[in-house]
Amino acid sequence: MGNIKLVAMDLDNTLLDSNKQISEHTRDVLQAAADQGVEIVPATGRIFKAIPDFLRDMEGVHYALCCNGATVYDKIKDEIIYTNHLQAETVLKLFDVLEKYHCTQDIYQNGQGYMEPRFLRHLDEYKIEGSILDLILRTRKEVEDLREYIRENPLGIEKVCSFFDDMGVRKTVRKELRELGIANVASSLPNNIEINQFGCDKGDGLTHLAEYLGLSMDQVMACGDAENDLKMIEAAGFGVVMENGAGELKEIADFVTKTNNQDGVAYAIEKYVL
Secondary structure, eight states, X not given: OTTOOEEEEOIIIIISOTTSOOOHHHHHHHHHHHHTXXXXXXXXXXXXXXXXXXXXXXXXXXXXXXXXXXXXXXXXXXXXXXXOOBOHHHHHHHHHHHTTSSBOOEEEETTEEEEOHHHHTTGGGGTOOHHHHHHHHHHEEEOSOHHXXXXXXXXOEEEEEEEBSOHHHHHHHHHHHHHHTSSEEEOXXXXXXXXXXXXXXXXXXXXXXXXXXXXXXXXXEEEEOSGGGHHHHHHXXXXXXXXXXXXXXXXXXXXXXXXXXXXXXXXXXXXXXX
């Protein structure tokens, strides 16, 4: 496996531990791989500015897959190298479904999150707490009428996100959204739904980044744990799934590593890259 030149990694419940941090050991392993010329690539449902500073500013982190591959960013050149964004009319149809249920609604657009105050000021009603609550408060701007905002600003919509307090409702909404057949529906957390353009996923973004860098997919390792990582695990030449990951991902993994609280990503890099 010494031919690996790029390691893409999900953040929540993959690279990051339960406290949304990485250990000194993981930091050292990432840096050692970067020092050998391996590209360290965060591959996340988050926007770029929501990637933790300690990772975003790390030497060797030159690129990022954001919003489940909707935007691929070149940090060195400070430019976007690939996009796969939602159409405004699609987003409004998705909102028509979400509006019928008790769940939040927001969008990521051009690297910024937007949410109406009826949701942003009442996040506790949706059992959003801890680090996820902090993340939402740091990355969302209030928009009084999100539908009107989208009509006036239709371009660059990367993702729609929704949080639920009732998992039965979440299951119903997932089914209804998928039956619409107008967008890609997945999840990264047990209580959310993330919606992207059809054909937009981390695997698509990773493939375009590899092409941009002149790499074959055999030179790519991908690490993940959740449903929105599945296409990335499939696309990579070597797919790594966390011990705490979903069963369906473990079935297609080339390697099941330790948990996110046991430096699982670092373990896989040490074993197959360094």
